[in-house]
Amino acid sequence: QVQLVQSGAEVKKPGASVKVSCEASGYTFTDNYIHWVRQAPGQGLEWMGWINPTGGGTDYAQTFQGRLTMTRDTSTTSVYMELSRLTSDDTATYYCARDWRHVFDYWGQGTLVTVSS
Amino acid sequence: EIILTQSPATVSLSPGERATLSCGASQSVSSDYLAWYQQRPGLAPRLLIYDASTRATGIPDRFSGSGSGTDFTLTISRLEPADFAVYYCQQYGSSPRTFGPGTRVDI
Numbered sequence: 001q002v003q004l005v006q007s008g009a010e011v012k013k014p015g016a017s018v019k020v021s022c023e024a025s026g027y028t029f030t031d032n033y034i035h036w037v038r039q040a041p042g043q044g045l046e047w048m049g050w051i052n053p054t055g056g057g058t059d060y061a062q063t064f065q066g067r068l069t070m071t072r073d074t075s076t077t078s079v080y081m082e083l084s085r086l087t088s089d090d091t092a093t094y095y096c097a098r099d100w101r102h103v104f105d106y107w108g109q110g111t112l113v114t115v116s117s
Numbered sequence: 118e119i120i121l122t123q124s125p126a127t128v129s130l131s132p133g134e135r136a137t138l139s140c141g142a143s144q145s146v147s148s149d150y151l152a153w154y155q156q157r158p159g160l161a162p163r164l165l166i167y168d169a170s171t172r173a174t175g176i177p178d179r180f181s182g183s184g185s186g187t188d189f190t191l192t193i194s195r196l197e198p199a200d201f202a203v204y205y206c207q208q209y210g211s212s213p214r215t216f217g218p219g220t221r222v223d224i
Contacts, residue, residue, distance in 0.1 A: 035214075037162075045154075045162065045205055047214040061213045095161055102209040103152045105173065107161035 002026040004034075004096050004108035011114045017084040020111045022096030029077040030054045033099035036070065036081045038092040039110075046092075050099065051079055086115045119143055119208050121217035129223045136193040138220045140206035145186045147210030153182055153191045156219075157202045165204075166191065196222070 007021040022034065036048040049060035051070040058070045067084045083090060094111045097104035120143040130136055140151065149169040154162035164173040166182035169189055179194040193200055201224050206217040 044218045045156075045207075045216040047207075047216065059212065097161075101167065102150060103164055103167040103173075103207075104154075104162070105164050107163075110161055 002098065002106045004098060004106055006094075006096060006108040006111045009112040009114070011116065012086050014087055014115055014117055016086050016115075017082060018086060018090075018113050019080055019082040020094050020096075020113070021078050021080050022108050023076065023078045024098070025077060027098075029074060034070075034072075034079045035097045035099055035104060037095045037097055037104070039095070040089075040092045043092075048081070048094075053077075053079065083113075086113075088115050091115045118213055119146065119211060119215050121206055121208060121215055123204075123206060123217040123220045125220060126218070127221040127223060130196055131224065132196050132198055134196050136191075136196055136200070136222055138191040138193075138204055138222075140184075140189040140191070140217050142187040142189075142208060146189075146208045149185045150208060150210035151182075151184070151189050152207045152209065153180075154205045154207065155200075155202050156205065157199075162205065193222075198224075 003025045005023045010018050012018050030053045033050045035050045051058045053072045060068050069082045072079045096108040098106040122141045124139045151169045153166040156162040170182045181192045183190050203219045203221045205219045
């Protein structure tokens with residue numbers, strides 16, 4: 001069965017970077033793009049961008065341009081989301097999600113990133 | 118960027134009742150590429166509807182989607198206890214993908 005398993009919760013200081021992993025299994029890794037979506041506490045969903053596991057191509061939301069990097073490792077069927085220059089506004093649960101016909105059919109369990117001094 | 122609005126923000130209903138949730142777009146959604154997701158507390162969102170009206174795999178037929186262009190609706194015909202959650206619409210017809218602010222369905 002399709003699974004996306006994310007790394008554990010992180011606590012970071014303002015100005016630091018965080019890198020969250022998402023390991024995919026149960027399907028052919030290179031067949032589907034992976035997106036990242038975040039959700040601040042008690043708030044709605046915000047799309048961050050996608051990565052194409054085949055060639056590593058990416059597309060990021062303008063909001064995150066310059067401080068967001070998505071990468072992938074085909075040998076471990078994992079994708080990574082790194083966000084730099086963190087502020088308290090980046091405190092959120094970060095989700096990876098599989099793209100299927102342009103919608104998100106499978107989601108990871110979420111990774112809480114807390115930014116606090 | 119397409120802005121999505123959802124109404125009502127919160128609706129209070131009882132099991133067995135019908136829920137009608139609305140999603141409006143600031144401009145026409147290309148190819149009616151509009152999806153609905155359900156999010157229960159503490160869990161990741163779950164895909165319910167895509168292409169405005171197609172139920173995702175395993176979604177019961179009490180969930181239905183309709184609409185086109187700028188106005189879309191999610192209907193839950195007979196609410197069950199597990200349906201009390203937050204529902205988000207999302208457009209994927211243009212970049213960036215955007216979500217609505219959500220509608221909470223409360224008991």
